[in-house]
Amino acid sequence: MKKLGDLLRKYRSIVLYLVFGVATTVVNWLVYIPCIKLCGENPTNFQVTICNAIAWVVAVTFAYVTNKRFVFESKCTKKSQLLLEIVSFFGARVFSGIFEIFLPGALITIGLSQAIFGVEGAVAKAITSVVVILLNYLLSKLVIFRKKRSGKEEGEERL
DSSP states (O other): OHHHHHHHHHTHHHHHHHHHHHHHHHHHHHHHHHHHHTTOSSOOHHHHHHHHHHHHHHHHHHHHHHIIIIISOOOOOSHHHHHHHHHHHHHHHHHHHHHHHHHHHHHHHTTOOOOBTTBTTHHHHHHHHHHHHHHHHHHIIIIISOBOTTSOBTTOOOO
16 A cells, blocks of 8 residues: 555656546536537537537636646746746647647558547547647646746745
8 A cells, every 4th residue: 555655646746637637528528518509409510619619728727727736736926927837838738739630640641540449540549649648748747837947936936
């Protein structure tokens, strides 16, 4: 039991990142479903896109708050630094979203079109998911929520 506790402490940010990643996905669906239901029985492609965009913004906002507070414990409070942190977080998610959109097709083109549970291209989609999760984690840890070398967080007020 002690070894499990030691492992959890050692990999705390990774475990929390995965937990809040699942929660972010749930938030996305909890926003998307009622939004799409409001569109009626046969929503148009435009309505689906709008609902998906709304769900994405809410989910990424949730991810930002949980990553800032619990995963990376950013203490940034100075307005200019906070704005930079938020813009960087959303920008990183847009950047990784490009991989989410285009990487499966590229992987299928090079031959990774195998099906899982009857879903064509599922291997490419699974690889893409892993790449996007790793990319988001690394961008968050090394760029967005990185700690200054002095041990102080960016934007932290000096006493």
